[in-house]
Amino acid sequence: MGIKGLTQLLSEHAPKALRDVEMKTLFGRKVAVDASMSIYQFLIAVRQKDGEMLMNDQGETTSHLMGFFYRTIRMVENGIKPAYVFDGRPPELKSGVLAKRFERKEEAKEEGEEAKETGTVEDIARLAGRTVRVTREHNEECQKLLALMGIPCVVAPSEAEAQCAELARGGKVFAAGSEDMDTLTFNTPILLRHLTFSEAKKMPISEISLELALEGLEMNMSKFIDLCILLGCDYLEPIKGIGPKSALKLVREHDNMEEILETLRGKMVKKESKGDGTPPKKRGGVQVPDDWPWEKAKELFIHPAVTPADELTLEWKDPDVDGLIEFLVRQKGFNEDRVRKGAEKLSKMLNSKQQGRLDGFFKAMPKSSPDKKEDAKGGKGPKRKADDKADGAKKKSKK
Numbered sequence: 505m506g507i508k509g510l511t512q513l514l515s516e517h518a519p520k521a522l523r524d525v526e527m528k529t530l531f532g533r534k535v536a537v538d539a540s541m542s543i544y545q546f547l548i549a550v551r552q553k554d555g556e557m558l559m560n561d562q563g564e565t566t567s568h569l570m571g572f573f574y575r576t577i578r579m580v581e582n583g584i585k586p587a588y589v590f591d592g593r594p595p596e597l598k599s600g601v602l603a604k605r606f607e608r609k610e611e612a613k614e615e616g617e618e619a620k621e622t623g624t625v626e627d628i629a630r631l632a633g634r635t636v637r638v639t640r641e642h643n644e645e646c647q648k649l650l651a652l653m654g655i656p657c658v659v660a661p662s663e664a665e666a667q668c669a670e671l672a673r674g675g676k677v678f679a680a681g682s683e684d685m686d687t688l689t690f691n692t693p694i695l696l697r698h699l700t701f702s703e704a705k706k707m708p709i710s711e712i713s714l715e716l717a718l719e720g721l722e723m724n725m726s727k728f729i730d731l732c733i734l735l736g737c738d739y740l741e742p743i744k745g746i747g748p749k750s751a752l753k754l755v756r757e758h759d760n761m762e763e764i765l766e767t768l769r770g771k772m773v774k775k776e777s778k779g780d781g782t783p784p785k786k787r788g789g790v791q792v793p794d795d796w797p798w799e800k801a802k803e804l805f806i807h808p809a810v811t812p813a814d815e816l817t818l819e820w821k822d823p824d825v826d827g828l829i830e831f832l833v834r835q836k837g838f839n840e841d842r843v844r845k846g847a848e849k850l851s852k853m854l855n856s857k858q859q860g861r862l863d864g865f866f867k868a869m870p871k872s873s874p875d876k877k878e879d880a881k882g883g884k885g886p887k888r889k890a891d892d893k894a895d896g897a898k899k900k901s902k903k
Contacts, residue, residue, distance in 0.1 A: 506683070506684040506685040506686050506737075506738070507684075507685040507686050507688075507689060507732045507735050507736065507737055508735050508736040508742060508748075509735050509736075509747065509748030509751075510685045510688070510731075510732065510735055510748075511685060512748055513721070513731075513735075513748050513752055514712070514717055514720070514721075517720050517721055517752070518716060518717045518718075518719065518720020518721050519720070520713075520716045520719075520720060521712055521713045521714075521715075521716035521717035521719075521720055522710060522711075522712055523710075523711050524708035524709065524710055524711075525708065525709050525710075525711050526708065526709070527578070527579070527582045527584070527699075527709055528582050528583070530582065530583070530584050530678075530696075530709070531582060531583025531584070532583055533583075533584055533585070533677075533678040533679070534584075534585045534586075534587065534676070534677040534678055534818070535579075535584055535585070535586050535587070535677055535678060535679050535680070535681045535696060535699065536586075536587050536588075536589055536658075536667070536668040536671040536672060536676070536677045536679075536680050536681065537586045537587065537588050537589065537668070537680075537681040537682070537699065537700065538589060538664045538665055538668055538680070538681060538682035538683075538684065538687070539588035539589055539590045539591075539643075539646060539657065539664060540589075540590055540591040540638065540643070540664045541664070541665075541682050541683055541684060542571065542572070542575075542588070542700050543568050543571075543572075543638050543642050543643065543646055544636060544638050545571070545683065545700060546567050546568045546570070546571025546572065546575075546700075547565070547567050547568055547636045547638065547642070548636050549567075549571070549702060558570055560836050560837035562837075564836065565642075566836050566837070566838075568642050568645065568646055569645060569646065569649055569832065569836060569838075570838075571700070572646050572649055572650065573649065573653070573832065573838075573843075573846060574846070575700050575702070576650075576653065576655060577846050577849050577850060578703060579699070579700075580849065580850055580853045580854060581849055581853060583853070585820055585854070586655060586681070587655070587656045587657065587658065587671070587676075587677060587818045588646075588650055588655065588656070588657040588658070589657070589658045589659075589660055589664045589667045589668050589671070590643055590646075590647065590657060590658070590659045590660065590664055591643075591660060591662075591663060591664045592659055592660045592661045592662045592663075592664075592809070593661070593662055594662065594663070595662055595663070595739070595804055595809075597739045597740075597797065597800050597801060597804060598738055598739055647659075648831065649828075649831065649832070651824075652823065652824045652827040652828045652831060653823050653828070653847075653850055654820055654821035654822055654823045654824070654850060654854060655820065656818045656819055656820060658671075658811070658816060658818075660809075660810060660811070661809040661810060661811060662808060662809035662810070663690070663808060663809075664682075665680065665682050665684050665686055665687040665690055665692075666690040666808035666809070666810050667810045667811065668680035668681070668682060668687060668690075668692065669687055669690035669691055669692035669810075670690075670808075670810040670811070670812070670813050671813050671816070671818075672692045672693055672694060673691060673692065673693060673813065674812070674813020674814060675813070676813045676816065676818055677818070678694060679692065679693070679694035679695065679696045679711070680692040680694070680695055680696070681695075681696045681697075681699040681700070682695065682696075682697070683697055683698075684738075685732075686732065686737055686738060686805075688712065688714050688717065688728075688732075689728070689729055689732040689737065689805050690805060690808060691714065691725065691805075692714060693713070693714055693715065694711060694712070694713060694714070695711075695712040695714070696709055696710070696711055696712075697709065697710040697712070698710055721752070722756065723755060723756070727755050729802055729805050729806065730755050730760070730761050730764070730802070731751055731752060731755045732805070733761070733798050733801050733802060733805075734746060734751035734754065734755065734764070735748060735751050737801060737805075739800070739801040739804060740796060740797070740798060740801050741793070743768065743790065743791065743792050743793070743796070744789070744790065744791040745789035745790035745791055746768070746790060754767070754768075761798055761802070765792060765796075765798075768790050768792050769792055820854045821854070822851055822854070822855065823847045823850045823851055823854075825844065825847045825851075828843055828846075828847055829843060829844070
């Protein structure tokens, strides 16, 4: 789910934190990609014309494998070295959210069966997307495929986004790649979105800087986490009646979450009767749940269960061509020529000496105005000269 409304707030208050980039501009970069989010995305997006997931002759789903194989090759062709991170055991606090998601999937499944009789192809495809569930088998098959491709993968102790953020903070990779905005809440310096989207969508990659986001929102990391919790995260339902603008205003006006909740509870109006026999009406839109364990949610964002970056080694290797042919072609029904060509691209790009990035050799310095910099002859600009005269006058007056 991510953080509701966060992208909107960043667009309005921290536009410098967001920029669209082409994939080719990320050449030479290593990126930790949220594999669990990618599997879900591929199962929804990689489909047949009738809206059904891709399957082989044995009736086995292959959408996830198709997505991982070809979109990983696309990244590698553009000079990116992806490392995939898979979800581990979800935090206990997330169990309530997961249960509600399961209920919604079951409802969508029932609606989908009805749509097959009376609905359009678009309705069937839309409802089919809502019923998608990532299984252990999907995860295991994707991990097997990546190993054969020579692409490193990591199984996180808990949340994949948190582990991606840890790898980025630890300098193992340049950025975390995920569609979930809560990757920022886990303190990744850089977040890349739309990295694994289909090329046909022509969707630019969105690069988000956490430092510039905090600067634009005028808050520190602790307050940013409070904001994300108020907006609604994977661990807690949002407070009814609090939208993005209200949440930002509350975080800016108060020192901590305790003060925010005290203010909100003070504004809550209980049901009252007019005294004329009419039924009582509920006034005031804000409703803070009695059991809203925000402290536990914040602790999960600050200290998530992750493997420290310095304990992990990411290695990109030659693809196992014979293994890929056996797995993708003979077992899963992929086209052999395409698989061999894909393996050639992987081998060529992962082993070639990539041109170094200019920002790896030069440090960008802020531009200086003519008044502040020395002129080409080694002299000083007019403002610096005036300042020097003023300093000299002060010294004489002191004598």
